[in-house]
Amino acid sequence: MRPFTYERATDPGAAATAVLDGAGTMFLAGGTNLVDLMKLGVVEPSTLVDITRLPYDRIEHRADGGVLIGAMVRNSDLSGDRGIRERFPALSQAVLAGASGQLRSMATTGGNLLQRTRCPYFQDVTKPCNKREPGTGCSAIGGDHRDLGVIGTSVACVATNPSDMAVAMAALDAVVHIRLAGGDERAVPLSRFYLLPGDTPDRETVLAPGDLITGIELPPPPDGAAMLYRKVRDRWSYAFAVVSVAAVVATEADGSLREIRLALGGVAPVPWRAREAEGMLTGHRPTRTLLLAAADAEFVVARPLPRNEFKIGLAGDLIAASVRDLTEPAGSTGNGFTREERG
Numbered sequence: 001m002r003p004f005t006y007e008r009a010t011d012p013g014a015a016a017t018a019v020l021d022g023a024g025t026m027f028l029a030g031g032t033n034l035v036d037l038m039k040l041g042v043v044e045p046s047t048l049v050d051i052t053r054l055p056y057d058r059i060e061h062r063a064d065g066g067v068l069i070g071a072m073v074r075n076s077d078l079s080g081d082r083g084i085r086e087r088f089p090a091l092s093q094a095v096l097a098g099a100s101g102q103l104r105s106m107a108t109t110g111g112n113l114l115q116r117t118r119c120p121y122f123q124d125v126t127k128p129c130n131k132r133e134p135g136t137g138c139s140a141i142g143g144d145h146r147d148l149g150v151i152g153t154s155v156a157c158v159a160t161n162p163s164d165m166a167v168a169m170a171a172l173d174a175v176v177h178i179r180l181a182g183g184d185e186r187a188v189p190l191s192r193f194y195l196l197p198g199d200t201p202d203r204e205t206v207l208a209p210g211d212l213i214t215g216i217e218l219p220p221p222p223d224g225a226a227m228l229y230r231k232v233r234d235r236w237s238y239a240f241a242v243v244s245v246a247a248v249v250a251t252e253a254d255g256s257l258r259e260i261r262l263a264l265g266g267v268a269p270v271p272w273r274a275r276e277a278e279g280m281l282t283g284h285r286p287t288r289t290l291l292l293a294a295a296d297a298e299f300v301v302a303r304p305l306p307r308n309e310f311k312i313g314l315a316g317d318l319i320a321a322s323v324r325d326l327t328e329p330a331g332s333t334g335n336g337f338t339r340e341e342r343g
């Protein structure tokens with residue numbers, strides 16, 4: 001590992017200046033991703049500026065039911081916060097589905113959003129990777145891509161975004177608050193925060209050098225909404241999502257969907273908001289047949305690779321099971337699912 005200098009930032013302006021002025025200077029939050037990547041030689045900063053003492057470590061619940069989560073709030077504090085558990089359970093579930101207790105005690109909200117892909121070729125500096133080293137090629141397309149993306153990918157990159165938390169936040173219409181390097185503030189909807197790879201997979205977000213995430217705002221969920229996060233993984237802990245879904249639904253008295261929001265993890269380079277599926281489902285009773293048709297419509301533009309095509313069917317099943325669980329009171333056979341459809 002390359003030697004580096006450690007500094008602790010006392011105010012956001014000084015932190016931004018340090019990154020802008022120093023070539024190879026990076027922000028350090030919990031370090032649970034950045035330090036691993038340094039050990040692998042994937043990133044080699046000369047200086048780390050520790051931002052964890054900056055004053056963004058609070059969760060502020062608002063009278064309207066929304067919340068502002070400071071970027072330095074630790075994942076364990078976020079998942080355990082009573083207001084989050086009660087009003088945004090999908091977020092609490094998503095955070096708890098990631099990493100381990102020890103890691104969540106270190107990892108921060110901002111760092112979680114900015115963790116890098118787990119594509120094995122991105123992490124292996126001996127292999128070509130357009131994301132790590134633009135122009136060298138994508139080893140995954142003809143290689144081990146079983147865990148990689150099926151939608152929103154490009155011929156340059158098929159890596160997935162690994163964050164569980166970001167998927168829940170996508171379904172919750174999160175807005176990312178950013179302190180620009182020059183000192184101005186900017187609020188960017190999460191749906192526009194991440195960039196699709198296209199032919200520049202090394203650019204993953206709208207952030208420029210020195211820009212600091214200060215917080216994430218969640219607006220109040222829809223009236224009467226139920227929500228969940230569900231993750232399929234290869235083993236129960238320490239495993240990233242093969243496919244995951246965050247679902248937020250609000251129903252009318254007749255069982256039709258007044259509002260539905262679906263976000264998918266493990267399938268795309270960004271937390272994937274399934275807007276095509278949402279459009280097909282809104283206003284209708286969510287039968288399994290309709291849910292699977294909506295998932296199919298979402299994936300019409302997918303470009304799966306030979307060993308990850310299974311993710312499309314898995315995502316459909318996950319959407320159907322999640323919406324069923326949110327709309328069907330326990331023990332009932334109601335809401336339009338026939339016994340056969342309930343599977």
Ligand SMILES: Cc1cc2nc3c(=O)[nH]c(=O)nc-3n(C[C@H](O)[C@H](O)[C@H](O)COP(=O)(O)OP(=O)(O)OC[C@H]3O[C@@H](n4cnc5c(N)ncnc54)[C@H](O)[C@@H]3O)c2cc1C
Pocket residue numbers: 026027028029030031032033034035036051071072075097098099100103106107108109110111112113114115162163164165211212213214238239240241
């Ligand atoms: C064994 C293991 C298993 C894991 N399993 C999962 C899992 O199942 N699901 C999951 O979602 N995650 C998982 N993780 C990833 C973990 O959630 C992330 O490592 C963690 O959330 C990153 O947060 P951090 O504060 O440690 O970020 P850091 O590692 O400190 O930083 C990450 C990046 O963000 C930048 N940064 C950090 N904060 C800011 C900010 N406020 N503004 C601008 N830039 C910033 C840093 O410069 C760096 O580039 C796992 C990690 C490990 C090691």
